[in-house]
Amino acid sequence: MAPKSKSQSWSALKQSGNDCFKTGQYGEATIFYSQAIKELEKAAQKNPEDLGILYSNRAASYLKDGNCSECVKDCTTSLELYPFNVKSLLRRASAYEGLERYRLAYVDYKTALQVDCNIAAAHDGTNRMTKALTEIDGPSWREKLPPIPTVPMSVRERLNQQPASPQLSNNKTNTPGPGPSEKDRKKALTLKDEGNALVKKGEYRKAIDKYSQSIQLNPNEITTYTNRALCFLSLKQHREAVKDCDQAINMDSANIKALYRRAQAHRELQNPKSCIDDLNSLLKIEPKNGAALKLLQDVQKK
Structure with missing residues (x-):
């Protein structure tokens, strides 16, 4: 139930938001963070x-809910x-990564390392982006x-004189963290890769299991949803395909694969x-997307 913002100070609303975040009520x-922003x-x-x-x-809450686009907006603000x-740099980097905007994610990870060269999450993120961008x-x-950007x-x-950021250590905190842990992210990526290998063999049910396990560990990776949607399409489980595409489009409304696969399912x-x-x-x-133009023509004929 949403609180009444007029009865609480912005700091009290912020604390309520932190308490909800700790218990997974993203x-x-x-809602609490939005009302705190309004009050402040x-x-x-x-x-x-x-x-x-x-x-x-609030960006951290969006990230946990898989709403990467809103996370990027809030981090930018x-x-x-x-x-x-x-924290904002790492959260935005994680959201960009989920949106497959790897160049922007790389820039944010590298910027964070200028502030503190000992951030393990930023080093790992930079390595992942380097690998992804080399492949692309x-x-x-x-x-x-x-x-x-160059950090003055x-x-x-000034930033290094402040207390160590709770999200960068293993200490418990009532402040939202940047998203899935590095361990979970790596395991999720391994499971996704295993799913991809199974798809190439045509073993779609087994691939779905791998993708589902991956999503449990890291719900912010768009390609895992679009890949699982492909499997559902192949197995004629079209309603499940629509659900996965819905999730991907909620994270990135301009995701070509999700739009095309949802169109196929519909x-x-x-x-x-x-x-x-x-x-x-x-x-x-993509006005010249051949597959979409052909499918559109076929559907309009029928």
Whole structure:
């Protein structure tokens, strides 16, 4: 049940959000943080850093719920208010990674390392992005990166003088962490790769099991949902395919694979309007997508 913001200060609302986050009530935490933001923005005197932290905390809730697009928005706002805040950089990097925007994720991980070169999560993230970008762009992948901002020495000194960030240690905290642990993320990636190998062999049911295990460990990886949707399509479990595509599109409304596979599922479920709507959304993003144009033509003929 949503709280009444007028009866509570922004700091009390923030604490309520933190308490909800600790118990896995991410939707409730988002409501509390949103009301705390509203209260603080109305205040006559407000510290930009306090507001930046609230946006960063709400971003963590979005990340846990798999809403990577909203996480990116809140982290960006947070970083405008509180430049080079490591938590916001790591959360946005994780969200970008989930959205498969690997270049932007790499930039955020590298920026975080300028603030503190000992952040294990940032080192691991940089390594993952290096591998992914090498596979996508080849040896010259660095040439396609956006500029990496330089963290001023004064900012590094100020941030490093603050108490160690709870999310970067193993200590318990009432402040939201950056998402799945590095151990869970690595295991999830291994399971996804095992699922991919099974798909190549046509063993779709076994692949679904692997993808499902992967999602339990890291619910923020879009490709795991779109890959599992492909398996469901192959097994003619079209309603399940729609659900996975819904989740992927909720995380990234411009995901081509999710839009196309949901359109395929809708066609098989005899939902031509939904199929056409998905294909039109896809073609706004990629007007020359041959597979989408062909499917659209086929559906309109029928």
